[in-house]
Amino acid sequence: xxxxxxxxxxxxxxxxxxxxxxxxxxxxxxxxxxxxxxxxxxxxxxxxxxxxxxxxxxxxxxxxxxxxxxxxxxxxxxxxxxxxxxxxxxxxxx
Numbered sequence: 001x002x003x004x005x006x007x008x009x010x011x012x013x014x015x016x017x018x019x020x021x022x023x024x025x026x027x028x029x030x031x032x033x034x035x036x037x038x039x040x041x042x043x044x045x046x047x048x049x050x051x052x053x054x055x056x057x058x059x060x061x062x063x064x065x066x067x068x069x070x071x072x073x074x075x076x077x078x079x080x081x082x083x084x085x086x087x088x089x090x091x092x093x094x
Contacts, residue, residue, distance in 0.1 A: 024055075 026034075034051040041049050062069065067085050072078035 031051070034054050037054055038049050038051065041047065062082060065082075065085060067081055069078060069081060072081055
């Protein structure tokens with residue numbers, strides 16, 4: 001099924017670009033982080049945000065960062081590249 005003819009079941013589509021629905025396996029701690037972040041955003045701004053929107057935002061930020069992520073040979077080096085480009089004030093513990 002092409003992006004322009006995807007099913008209209010479920011929530012209304014708000015994407016203006018072609019898209020694909022995929023399944024990704026996440027660790028429980030990653031899901032907990034996404035849920036906590038979604039709750040914090042809702043409490044702070046009064047607007048609900050989904051896990052998928054948060055993940056798309058993180059991917060878009062990595063895309064726009066200009067960091068050459070092809071240097072990464074593993075998830076650990078990918079994280080190091082991304083974290084190394086962030087301000088040093090607050091790094092997450094893995």
